[in-house]
Amino acid sequence: MRIRIDHETRYAYDRAARFIVQVLRLTPRSTESQQVRDWRIETDVDARIRRTEDAFGNIVHTLYTERPTSGLMVRVTGEVATVDTGGVLKGTPERLSPLVFLRETTLTHADAALRDLAGRVGPGDDLTRLHSLMGLIHAEVAFMVGATTADHTAADAWAQRQGVCQDHAQIFIACARRLGIPARYVSGHLHRTDGIVDQEASHAWAEGFVEGLGWVGFDPANGVCPTEHYVRVASGLDALGAAPIRGTSYGGGRESMTVALRVRHMQQTQQQQQRQGWS
Numbered sequence: 103m104r105i106r107i108d109h110e111t112r113y114a115y116d117r118a119a120r121f122i123v124q125v126l127r128l129t130p131r132s133t134e135s136q137q138v139r140d141w142r143i144e145t146d147v148d149a150r151i152r153r154t155e156d157a158f159g160n161i162v163h164t165l166y167t168e169r170p171t172s173g174l175m176v177r178v179t180g181e182v183a184t185v186d187t188g189g190v191l192k193g194t195p196e197r198l199s200p201l202v203f204l205r206e207t208t209l210t211h212a213d214a215a216l217r218d219l220a221g222r223v224g225p226g227d228d229l230t231r232l233h234s235l236m237g238l239i240h241a242e243v244a245f246m247v248g249a250t251t252a253d254h255t256a257a258d259a260w261a262q263r264q265g266v267c268q269d270h271a272q273i274f275i276a277c278a279r280r281l282g283i284p285a286r287y288v289s290g291h292l293h294r295t296d297g298i299v300d301q302e303a304s305h306a307w308a309e310g311f312v313e314g315l316g317w318v319g320f321d322p323a324n325g326v327c328p329t330e331h332y333v334r335v336a337s338g339l340d341a342l343g344a345a346p347i348r349g350t351s352y353g354g355g356r357e358s359m360t361v362a363l364r365v366r367h368m369q370q371t372q373q374q375q376q377r378q379g380w381s
Contacts, residue, residue: 151166189328236274270321289306
């Protein structure tokens with residue numbers, strides 16, 4: 103299917119910031135499951151944008167403002183053609199050994215309660231155990247917007263049995279690593295099948311490494327492996343490593359941020375354009 107993404111982030115400052123630096127992991131790369139047809143990054147201020155790649159193979163743009171500014175807008179728009187590969191990821195540059203993704207981070211630390219959860223995963227091969235783990239998390243952690251913040255750890259979210267997709271993914275990662283299975287965090291976009299196109303934030307899921315298959319995606323928030331409705335953007339050890347936007351400003355005082363995101367099937371976009379033309 104063809105998915106259209108329009109993602110806009112706006113920052114406002116109490117007073118003009120002398121300079122702003124933003125690291126953007128907003129650009130997907132083509133794989134066997136997705137082909138990037140068109141992708142653009144725009145901003146409304148004088149800025150330099152430099153493209154690189156990080157150690158995880160993510161496409162990274164670093165934005166530097168050229169002069170003091172009281173606000174900043176970053177917009178990405180693009181189109182991605184996707185196919186269903188059963189959650190199996192192929193065609194990405196893998197510069198690191200899968201064993202790197204056994205490394206624990208602050209956000210994915212497995213406390214006693216998470217170790218108990220991992221211990222509830224039944225026997226079987228790694229793929230079977232990862233599916234079982236996804237099912238447990240999906241059944242027992244309620245999806246609740248506002249229940250957590252970006253600073254909440256996997257242990258925090260599991261303790262309260264609620265959170266958002268970031269929390270589901272990090273609980274999965276913490277437990278998979280406890281089982282001795284390399285796992286990593288993935289940020290991206292989800293085309294919703296319920297017709298809702300305006301979303302509050304990008305989506306997140308996890309990938310586990312399975313011998314003979316490679317990296318396989320698991321979305322505990324929805325209880326499924328990624329399908330053609332998913333657009334993969336970036337990966338890392340945890341949510342911080344795959345964050346769409348991270349940065350800093352010098353001066354400016356208090357900062358506020360708003361996000362507007364639309365994820366549409368291109369057929370929906372064309373139908374909307376036709377209706378607007380007829381009105």
